[in-house]
Amino acid sequence: LSVLGKYRETVFLMIASRIIHPGSDISLRRFFRTIYYPWDSPRIGKDELYRSLDCLIGFKDRIETGIFNALKPDTSAVHYDLTSSYFEGREDNDLVLFGYSRDKKREKEQIVIGLVMADGIPIHHEVWPGNTVDPKTPESTISVLKERFHIKNVIIIADRAFGRSKSLDLLDQNLYITAVYRWDQPYRNILMNTDFTDGHVMDDLIV
Template identity: 30%
Template sequence: MFFYDVIHKLLIFAGFDKLRNPFLLDLVLMRMFEPASKLRSVALIEEYFGIKYRRQQYYESAPKWLTLKTKAESIAVNFAKSHYEFDYSLVFYDVTTLYFETFKSDDLRKNGFSKDNKSQQPQILIGLMVTKEGLLVSYDIFTGNTFEGHTFIPMIEKLN
């Protein structure tokens, strides 16, 4: 399919083949073509592009993708620097909370200050850094009981 060939070549041109994970790239590509859940996207890849992945393969692969986050961000930022004169002269940073419809905490989801007035429910903090144009530079997830002010320095250190 034309769309698949063009976008796949663009992902390779940008350097995402260095992630050495064709399944992940196909999921990204599919979600650009038709945004859907990840599991639905596995089925759509076969339906639209004739590439078959097992649903179980998603469950086995997804946890490993977290280790690729920093490398993927680096690839994207380096591509933007070299092709779009991307610079860090001004970035914006914000933190928000996401709560869960449960009262059970775990290692990541913890009770803390909630922007949604859900302080009795476990939550996580998400820190997001964007350029002045609104393009994503980086994000990270913090435990729900982390003070917002303690998220800024780790995010800045990632830029170096």
């Protein structure tokens, strides 16, 4: 924590509150007023909270790896999903763009957030520009799982968005289970000429 300078105490209290009394930013500030500090009581407002996060982002990879190594979660099944978070007003930021809104807020700019969970523990997250589509995100995430967390055997289980032909190059680098649209190449002609009576379509493709 010493590398965080003047935000050291703020970050320490944020960590403590997540363990003792997890809640929103507003409840966090209420929590600060109810505890005894072994140092001069810091003045912590919303600006201090958010600026301390700016300091932490530079240590993101080290923090995630440290948590992973300390807790040693079971990685036999790793779950990955995306969400989006929209912004009110205009934001001058390369990440904040218009895109597919899971909140049905098409008129709002947004960012896309990916989260990886292992054994119920968040081990990694990434933030992408708001116009990023789902199939473009797994490549860097899979790379992190293999290189930083040493998860070597990856079997991707994905929905139809990843079964489109543009995503198959990534999937073909790993074992995978996915759904496909019958009109999508390279499966279209095969599927249209199969009676499906025994479920076998071609080598490595079963329906």
